[in-house]
Amino acid sequence: MKSHLKIESRQLNILFDSLKDLGYTIVGPTVREGSIVYDNIDSASGLPVGWTDEQSAAAYKLKRRGDNSYFGYNLSPYSWKRFLFPPRVKLFSAAKKGKSFKINSDSGNASVPIMSLPNYAFIGVRPCEIQAIKIQDKVFNNWQYIDTVYKNRKEKVFIVAVNCTQAGGTCFCVSMNSGPKADNGFDIALTEVIDKGGHYFIVEAGSEKGNELMSKIPHTVAGQSEIENANRLVQTTARQMNKSMDTKDIKELLYANLESRHWDDVATRCLTCANCTMVCPTCFCTTVEDVTDLTGENAERWKRWDSCFTMDFARVFGGNFRSSSRARYRQWMTHKLASWIDQFGTSGCVGCGRCITWCPVGIDITEEIEKIKEKGGKGEYFNHKDTKVTKEIKKD
Ligand code: SF4
Ligand code: SF4
Structure with a gap:
């Protein structure tokens, strides 16, 4: 003790x-x-x-x-x-040298000595x-x-x-x-x-x-x-504390409701502004940007925070696989509360409430999960051993 x-x-x-x-x-x-x-x-x-x-x-x-x-x-x-x-990290910089280029030894935060x-x-x-x-x-x-x-x-x-x-x-x-x-x-x-x-x-x-x-x-x-x-x-x-989230079978609940009409309802409110991901203490999406100076002689590669709510985040060759706000909110919540458990053995949510306070339209993750729960459903998914799991999600 x-x-x-x-x-x-x-x-x-x-x-x-x-x-x-x-x-x-x-x-x-x-x-x-x-x-x-x-x-x-x-x-x-x-x-x-x-x-x-x-x-x-x-x-x-x-x-x-x-x-x-x-x-x-x-x-x-x-x-x-x-x-x-950190929100921005320089991965490396490079300078033009004749017809070639040289990676500078200043190489940014990624390799800063401890x-x-x-x-x-x-x-x-x-x-x-x-x-x-x-x-x-x-x-x-x-x-x-x-x-x-x-x-x-x-x-x-x-x-x-x-x-x-x-x-x-x-x-x-x-x-x-x-x-x-x-x-x-x-x-x-x-x-x-x-x-x-x-x-x-x-x-x-x-x-x-x-x-x-x-x-x-x-x-x-x-x-x-x-x-x-x-x-x-x-x-x-x-x-x-007058808010709570019922986490029992939450992974199965969300996997069972990938096609829930409730995502359309959230989409009428969500601005896809990404505030919730910026304030969330666990969200970790990043993107990589290359920048050059006006002469084109020097270039830098930066890693910076990104969000699954931005349009560019899901843009790939051939199109955007998450172009609707419905798909983006569903992705955020389903990752945070369900697939995060498969990836890291833990929920991605700690109940800090920041995403509720700082959502400009007041979308409340605890209320949204309750609304999805009201519908119930049948959860079918593959666990980390690639075994198909089926689970009935009962309404309370
Ligand atoms: S903060 Fe609110 S409006 Fe902005 S993306 Fe998140 S849920 Fe949508
Ligand atoms: S309540 Fe959960 S999802 Fe919302 S900001 Fe906090 S940890 Fe992130």
């Missing part, structure tokens, strides 16, 4: 200073242009002190909390994937986001394929998790088994408590690096009542 330590809120800056002394570049939540984003911060005063967010389908608003909570918001539109899986990559310390990683990082580990660093940009960054990262003490209006992590408390996948995990006993954090170390950091920060062993106060906040958060 992990021991529970306690640090006073006024000592939070010592945590920042200790991370910096260990050579980390600190990234954490901060208020910018009406939202909470993840960016470089230097001290606890850069955190969204006293701010919270209200989220619902297609709506996000910051407001004051009336206390000095450091982590009293729900979730940023940003996710940590932009630091581990020593020169930033040592990130992520502060404020929510439990659902830890689950999203674990999912991206399976995508980018698996038994078959390794993305060196991701792997090299991930190996160096220090994770300060912060357990959730309030549920956002679009969260459904409880039903996805990914929150509101982190059990592992962090170096240290904090639970922020403000009560008549003061303003403090209950801390659990989850790694040797976490223990090393805690040895540098003044702390006490948390008392039983303080641990219970922290646990109560997390339990209340779980009860507050």
Whole structure:
């Protein structure tokens, strides 16, 4: 069992200073242009002190909390994937040399030596986001394929998790088994408590690096009542969550409904804007672009985020195999909640709710799955051993 330590809120800056002394570049939540984003911060005063967010389908608003909570918001539109899986990565560059060309040795992020990559310390990683990082580990660093940009960054990262003490209006992590408390996948995990006993954090170390950091920060062993106060906040958060997704037989359900008329219904609402994929902490589609300068002497190849909602994503010689919005929404949801399980042994959804908040027309993945479920059907698909599986999907 992990021991529970306690640090006073006024000592939070010592945590920042200790991370910096260990050579980390600190990234954490901060208020910018009406939202909470993840960016470089230097001290606890850069955190969204006293701010919270209200989220619902297609709506996000910051407001004051009336206390000095450091982590009293729900979730940023940003996710940590932009630091581990950057939106743009230069793969290589080339320069014209006579009638030939030369690949430059500056060769971009893909081959940057691990020593020169930033040592990130992520502060404020929510439990659902830890689950999203674990999912991206399976995508980018698996038994078959390794993305060196991701792997090299991930190996160096220090994770300060912060357990959730309030549920956002679009969260459904409880039903996805990914929150509101982190059990592992962090170096240290904090639970922020403000009560008549003061303003403090209950801390659990989850790694040797976490223990090393805690040895540098003044702390006490948390008392039983303080641990219970922290646990109560997390339990209340779980009860507050009014969205959920029923994941039982979800893969079979979606495979059984590839031709459902419900996709036409979604298509009348979906703008195929790709917002949901940009904010999703697990979506990982990319494309490759070649660019040249005006002289044509120098060229670069870049990998950048793409989305299964863009027209070009499914354009191949001979046409586009996913030209309708019906097909694109179906692809996104069926991959996220069904074929992802076949590919990576896990759902691609952690219940963070970002795709609901940031969809401009408020399409709610939990409601869409319920509507598909109402129809029921017969699931026939091939499993990873190429064996045909047939399963009746019963209506509840
Ligand atoms: S579901 Fe919403 S966010 Fe996603 S592509 Fe459609 S309109 Fe955009
Ligand atoms: S699909 Fe939506 S709720 Fe699920 S992880 Fe992605 S953004 Fe979060």
